[in-house]
Amino acid sequence: MAKHRHRGVKREHHVLPGTVALLEELAAHPAVAAVIPGRIRVTRGAVSGLEVRVQVPTATGHKLALRSGHAVQEVFLVAKNAEALAEYLAARFGA
Secondary structure, three states, X not given: OOOOEEOOXXXXXXXXXXXXXXXXXXXXXXXEEEEEEEEEEEEEEEEEEEEEEEEEEOOOEEEEEEEEEEEEEEEEEEEOXXXXXXXXXXXXXXX
8 A cells, every 4th residue: 555644644554444534533633743553463352343542652642552353553643732632632532
């Protein structure tokens, strides 16, 4: 897949099924400069539905882990305003 952005989401890697709308919602937030999905990895345990975990803050924003079925995908959020992004993620995902 070619490297390009569509609606604020970098499309270098595939994304987990059912997560495109969530990624585009995150990209539309004013505190987010870019949404960069990472590789999809297979996990042992399975989850039903979509599970979003806010992980550690990074130097440029935040890292999320999206889990669906037996797969997990890291998503990096580049922030324009780190404080506003942290508040939004806490309100949206209870981080």
